Amino acid sequence: MQTQLLRQPRVAPSILSSDFAHLSDQVGDVMDAGARVIHCDVMDGHFVPPITLGPLIVGSLADQVHGAGGILDVHLMIERPEHQIAEFAKAGADMITVHWEATPHVHYALKAVRETGCMAGLALTPATPADVIADVLDEVDNLLCMTVNPGWGGQEFIEHSIPKLQRLRELLPEGVPLEVDGGIDATTAPRCRQAGATLFVAGSAVFGTPDPGKSYQEIADAIGG
Ligand code: DX5
Ligand code: ZN
Secondary structure (H helix, E strand, O other): OHHHHOOOOEEEEEHHHOOHHHHHHHHHHHHHOOOOEEEEEEEEOOOOOOEOOOHHHHHHHHHHHHHOOOEEEEEEEOOOHHHOHHHHHHHOOOEEEEEHHHOOOHHHHHHHHHHOOOEEEEEEOOOOOHHHHHHHHHHOOEEEEEOOOOOOOOOOOOOOHHHHHHHHHHHOOOOOOEEEEOOOOOOHHHHHHHOOOOEEEEOHHHHOOOOHHHHHHHHHHHHOO
């Protein structure tokens, strides 16, 4: 079920920009509008300066998201993510994404994610060249290309991401989702789609607007999702 969901282009609303006092309602709004991938940004105050959320919040959404046929896409912006994988899997994550830059043991970390039964995602920050993925391609179920520097919502899309996405698409085996994250809205999403992206994280362009369900729908329409 999980991998099938990602076979077609999808918008993944990022709860980072949501109103945490009404988190469940906010997630309900976007799922009612059709969202089936909910993106959770975990930050540790080391890999990136902010501290955000952990397994407790992921776990609090699991029944709601799974009950509506959705998946939890957990983006770990934390150092040595391999030490935390079991906790997030236990909390109900369906996909766990680790950063290339956050551990010397990327291959091990990706394998550790798969061993929990979750999909294994690999994320690259804007400064990391696309070609580094060559030796871990067999371990990757999803490739996340950061289109801003990780750490904050509401930043401007980095233009160099477009040729980088094209290169990543060339390197990735067919069918592996290519996720973009940062500065994604109804204008940048179709450009990334053109360059080969299939999964579109949107935080402020969804939850930073008065009607998150409608904003979700506008981006989904823009990518044909
Ligand atoms: C930033 C996070 C993103 C963030 C994107 O480091 O990884 O998922 O929520 O926010 P927007 O869509 O506002 O750029
Ligand atoms: Zn993210």
